Amino acid sequence: MRVLRLRKDPSVYSSEVYLIRGDWNHLSDVNTLVDAGANGAVVSELRSLATGVGKRPVQQVVLTHSHFDHSGGVARIAEEFEPEIWAYSHHDPRCKRIRDGQCVRMGDRDFYVIYSPGHSNDSICLYGPDDGALFSGDTALNLMMPGGSYSRSFVRTLETLAALPLKIVFPGHGDPIVDGVGDMLRRSLENVYRSEIFDDQGLPSAAGDAGGGSQLEATIRSAGRPPGIEGGQHVLAR
Ligand SMILES: [Fe+2]
Numbered sequence: 042m043r044v045l046r047l048r049k050d051p052s053v054y055s056s057e058v059y060l061i062r063g064d065w066n067h068l069s070d071v072n073t074l075v076d077a078g079a080n081g082a083v084v085s086e087l088r089s090l091a092t093g094v095g096k097r098p099v100q101q102v103v104l105t106h107s108h109f110d111h112s113g114g115v116a117r118i119a120e121e122f123e124p125e126i127w128a129y130s131h132h133d134p135r136c137k138r139i140r141d142g143q144c145v146r147m148g149d150r151d152f153y154v155i156y157s158p159g160h161s162n163d164s165i166c167l168y169g170p171d172d173g174a175l176f177s178g179d180t181a182l183n184l185m186m187p188g189g190s191y192s193r194s195f196v197r198t199l200e201t202l203a204a205l206p207l208k209i210v211f212p213g214h215g216d217p218i219v220d221g222v223g224d225m226l227r228r229s230l231e232n233v234y235r236s237e238i239f240d241d242q243g244l245p246s247a248a249g250d251a252g253g254g255s256q257l258e259a260t261i262r263s264a265g266r267p268p269g270i271e272g273g274q275h276v277l278a279r
Contacts, residue, residue, distance in 0.1 A: 050082035063149030066093035073147040081117025104128040105178025130163035159195035173208030187235035
């Protein structure tokens, strides 16, 4: 798997846009964009890249959520490359709906959709077990201290993510995170457990309902498993 973080237009607020290709540009690899950015500025760079003979430079786009900085560029990219476009919500008639747990082939790897409400109701993360890689969109992963309030559904998402043997996170904004991903998630989870947690109706929820100490211990135990990652490389190329 090769992951390329495409250049953005500095004059426009935009998400990161990642191109995922296979190691050898095989015909069966699926050239995939994770997020489209705000304005399609990535199109010119995409035209210049080696993306394999006999196939489109972008065969599919997977949106981590529908906020404009991540999805505004879809129209331009669709017009240029005619990809399939996948999203959790049906905010755009061009989008096919993606579901929690669904497997999506990206480049030469299988990724799994993790529904991750919190930042928005249609947020997803994409987890690639072969590389311990996560495309996290705008899901908050690094919560430095207790305080504030969180929904139970967000807490469940964080528990799920903290239990994964992650090696690298490609966030919706900023540089990839490669050091201490597991520690970061466990610290975030501890801080969330020490904050206010609300149920899906907006009512206060006891910490134990959302997980609490025993769940935290179980999560940490499970996150301490050996990664079990075989083969594969994540390459940050340009
Ligand atoms: Fe964003």
